[in-house]
Amino acid sequence: MDDAKPAWPRWALFFAGAAALSAIPFWLAFARPFQGAAMLVAMLAWALIYMAYVYAGSARLKAGQIGPVMKRYRRRLAVAMIAYFLLLLGSLTLLCSGGLTGPLLWIVAAAPAIPILGVLVVMGLYLKEEPDEFERMIHVESMLWGLGAVLGVSTVWGFLSNAGVVPAPPLFLMFPLFCLAWGFSQPFIRRRYQ
């Protein structure tokens, strides 16, 4: 009667795949199997594969469940992420070539962060526009888990790096960590309400 076949095992599989893919940039950053331009290309290739995986995978898992507001969110997010990778590529290329100083260096270095700030706005717009209060609550709750993950990891890492046990935390990876924890916590939070 209630067509409520649990979807969470498929989601768990999907997130396991996403988590495995998410480990790659950490490995690239610390093991440094590539140098210079090859590293850039590897990161870009990873990003494209990751985005395609998440976009296509979630669309498949949520077939027929994605409302107009979520569709708009996904479109905006895709635009912001494409802008991010283009700016990142441009910025890294300019930074690697060297010779930048003063305000121009600041602007070029900070440029990839602009679309990421845009993603925050896109997330805020989604929460504002989502007409389904339960969906909104699920997202807010899972965002709090994301926030908790970022605060927890950065605090522990910060103290460890203060003591010189580990290198300084790569702060630019805090946002992906937030997104990862946000996504990961969702099926568990949803399950509590089933």
Add this chain to the structure above:
Amino acid sequence: MKNRLKVLRAERDWSQADLAEKLQVSRQTINALETGKYDPSLPLAFKIARLFEQPIEAIFQDEA
């Protein structure tokens, strides 16, 4: 909070998806409401009451 959503829905022979569509929420939302694990906001409770043409207190029962 206990509620009679499942009974009211069954009386009308609606599926969770049907009710979800009428209330413009997801099917998961209906499920969470029916199991009593999620309490709706006042606007959603009024919307449900209007849809079933019953007062809110005839649909939701406060356990306190």
